[in-house]
Amino acid sequence: MLPLLVATLLTLESGVPASARPDGVGRQSIEELLERARRMQATAQQRLSGEVEAVLKEIEAGPGPAELAQKVERLVALGEDATPLLVRHIDPGTSGTDKEKLVALQVAQALARMETAPVTDTLIEVLRGGTPEGRRNALRALAHTHEVARVRPEVENLFRSADATTKQLALKTLLGFGGPEVDGLLTTLLSSGDDAMIGIAIDGLAEQRAVASVDPARRILISPSSGPRHALALLRYFTAVKEVAQQADALAFVRIAQSSSLSLDQRATLIDGLPALAPTLNAELKKAMDPLIATNDRRLKEAALICLAKLGDKPSRKEIVRDYDEKVKENDRWANAWVDRGDLYARLGDDDEAIRDYRQAIVVGKDDPTLALGKVSEKLARAYVRKGKLKDASEVLNRAPIALKDLQALADDLEFAPLRASKYAKDAFGLK
Numbered sequence: 001m002l003p004l005l006v007a008t009l010l011t012l013e014s015g016v017p018a019s020a021r022p023d024g025v026g027r028q029s030i031e032e033l034l035e036r037a038r039r040m041q042a043t044a045q046q047r048l049s050g051e052v053e054a055v056l057k058e059i060e061a062g063p064g065p066a067e068l069a070q071k072v073e074r075l076v077a078l079g080e081d082a083t084p085l086l087v088r089h090i091d092p093g094t095s096g097t098d099k100e101k102l103v104a105l106q107v108a109q110a111l112a113r114m115e116t117a118p119v120t121d122t123l124i125e126v127l128r129g130g131t132p133e134g135r136r137n138a139l140r141a142l143a144h145t146h147e148v149a150r151v152r153p154e155v156e157n158l159f160r161s162a163d164a165t166t167k168q169l170a171l172k173t174l175l176g177f178g179g180p181e182v183d184g185l186l187t188t189l190l191s192s193g194d195d196a197m198i199g200i201a202i203d204g205l206a207e208q209r210a211v212a213s214v215d216p217a218r219r220i221l222i223s224p225s226s227g228p229r230h231a232l233a234l235l236r237y238f239t240a241v242k243e244v245a246q247q248a249d250a251l252a253f254v255r256i257a258q259s260s261s262l263s264l265d266q267r268a269t270l271i272d273g274l275p276a277l278a279p280t281l282n283a284e285l286k287k288a289m290d291p292l293i294a295t296n297d298r299r300l301k302e303a304a305l306i307c308l309a310k311l312g313d314k315p316s317r318k319e320i321v322r323d324y325d326e327k328v329k330e331n332d333r334w335a336n337a338w339v340d341r342g343d344l345y346a347r348l349g350d351d352d353e354a355i356r357d358y359r360q361a362i363v364v365g366k367d368d369p370t371l372a373l374g375k376v377s378e379k380l381a382r383a384y385v386r387k388g389k390l391k392d393a394s395e396v397l398n399r400a401p402i403a404l405k406d407l408q409a410l411a412d413d414l415e416f417a418p419l420r421a422s423k424y425a426k427d428a429f430g431l432k
Contacts, residue, residue, distance in 0.1 A: 051078060052085045059106050060099040066412070068106065075110035080118060086111060087119040090141060091126055091134025104137050111141035120147055127154050136166050139173045148177045168200050175204035178212070186216040195229055202233040206240040214244050221252050231256045231270055239276045250279035254288040257300075264297050271303040272347075281311040306347050317348065328357075335365025339376055342383075351383045358383065374402040378410065381428075385419050394424035404430045 052075070059071050075086065089107045092100040116123065126138040135158060145151050152174070159170035175182055189197050198220065205213050220226045221234050235253060238245045253274055257267040271292065279285055292304035302320060309317035324341040331337040342357030358380040365371035377400030384393035397407060411420050411429040419428055426432075 045081075048078065048082055049085055052082055056089065056103050056107075059103050062099070062102065072106050072110045075107070076113050080115045083111060083114055083116060083119045084122075087122045087141075090123070090137045091130045093134075094131050096131075096133070101133060104133065105140075108137035108140040112143045116141060116145055117147060120145065120151065124151070124154050127158055132163055132166055135162065136169050139166070139169045143173055143176050148179070152177055152181070164196075168197075171197060171200050172204040172207070175201060175210065176208055178208070178210065182210065182213055183216055186213060198226065199230055199233050202230055202237050206233070206237040209240045211241045211244050214241060218249065221249065227252065228256050228259050228261045231262065232266060235270055235273045239273060242277050245277040245279075247279050247282075247285075250274055250277050251285065251288055253277075254285070254292075258288075258291050264300055267292075268297075268300045268303040271300070271307050274307050275310040279311065281308070281313055285311075286313070306344075309348055320344065321348075333364060335361040335368050335371040335376075338364060339371075339379075342379065346379065346383060351386050354383045355380060355387070374400050374406075377402065381419075382415055385416060388418070390419050390422045390424050393419050394422075394428035397428045 055071055055074050059068065063071065075082065086107045089100075089103050090111070092104040096104070111119070111123075120142075123138045123142055126134045127142075130138060139155065139158070142151050142155070155170050155173050155177075159167055159174060162170060171185075174185060186201055189201055202217065202220070204210075205217060217234060217237055220230055221238075227234070231253065238249055238253075253270050256262070257270045259267070262270075286308065289304050289308060293301055295301050305316045305320040309320060321341075321344070324344050328337045328341055338357045338361035342354045342361065345351070345354035345357060358376055361371070361376055362373065362380070365373065365376075377396050381393040381396045381400075384390070384396065397410070402410075407429045408431065410416050411425065411431060416429075419425060
């Protein structure tokens with residue numbers, strides 16, 4: 001910062017003619033310019049320090065999640081010059097209070113989004129000799145460092161020697177660094193048989209959308225022992241990198257879903273997520289689904305039929321809708337029959353039909369004490385948001401018997417993000 005100030009002052013000096021200077025003031029020497037720059041830098045740092053301390057005191061007060069995120073944004077906005085001031089707070093120490101620990105975590109999250117080159121040395125020192133909490137915060141701060149070649153060996157050392165919680169975060173950090181070293185790390189983990197570490201590794205790959213690691217992930221998926229144990233994490237990963245997912249991957253998930261080593265809910269969840277991989281609906285896939293459709297478990301059977309229907313299989317759609325049509329026909333004055341069919345259409349991705357059924361449920365069930373009207377209204381609003389009908393969604397939530405705190409919680413729901421960002425957000429969620 002100081003060289004930049006001096007250069008700026010020199011430029012300004014050279015552009016001011018002597019006749020325009022006050023009497024007795026001549027061109028300043030380099031030494032005088034340096035002293036002037038130091039004073040300016042000290043003033044700027046003092047002001048910056050005050051701003052940092054003000055935000056940290058606000059964080060100590062323990063604001064809610066939304067307000068806390070805003071405080072972190074303010075720290076990030078202070079820029080690279082603030083990093084030496086922030087890094088002092090990254091390790092709360094062995095006797096750190098809850099407030100100090102909260103500040104340390106938020107500082108780490110802010111540094112993770114800033115250029116940390118000015119404080120890399122300090123962060124490495126914390127990695128080597130800080131408290132466990134300080135080390136974890138240093139890992140968070142270095143997650144997106146531009147000095148990967150320098151930092152990676154330090155993180156690898158920590159990964160090999162740290163406690164379990166720190167080890168897990170170090171693994172995620174290493175995965176985030178990417179590079180050919182990731183494949184070697186995954187191979188080592190696979191051979192170790194450490195299920196906890198393998199699961200964390202897969203979750204880390206999903207977060208990073210690490211396309212380059214698809215082959216090691218496939219080896220886990222097709223492993224008779226590892227595949228079922230990590231099936232749900234693997235589904236999250238392949239969904240994150242669906243552009244490289246193959247037909248064989250989808251078939252591998254179907255085979256795992258046939259395994260009795262998983263609970264029925266886990267098996268159904270695998271099939272629920274399969275359409276996101278966009279497999280081709282062919283004879284091999286349909287045949288692999290047959291045992292699931294033939295099962296006595298309704299949840300698993302429905303998951304299989306819905307999966308095939310979403311992939312374009314008309315007989316499967318007709319079969320599953322028929323059961324719900326009959327239920328509505330026999331109980332057309334029972335609101336929950338309409339809700340159930342609306343839920344089915346929502347799962348099928350047919351929001352137009354879902355909207356019609358949810359609206360009918362509200363009409364039919366206006367005097368039905370068994371109808372959870374607030375929950376049905378929320379489902380209707382979600383369907384409207386998915387259709388892009390934000391005004392309609394806002395009107396539904398505005399009229400719904402939903403407590404204000406629950407409405408405000410919905411504002412943070414990812415599915416409601418388009419509505420939160422729209423001009424209807426205030427009416428929809430009761431926001432100020």
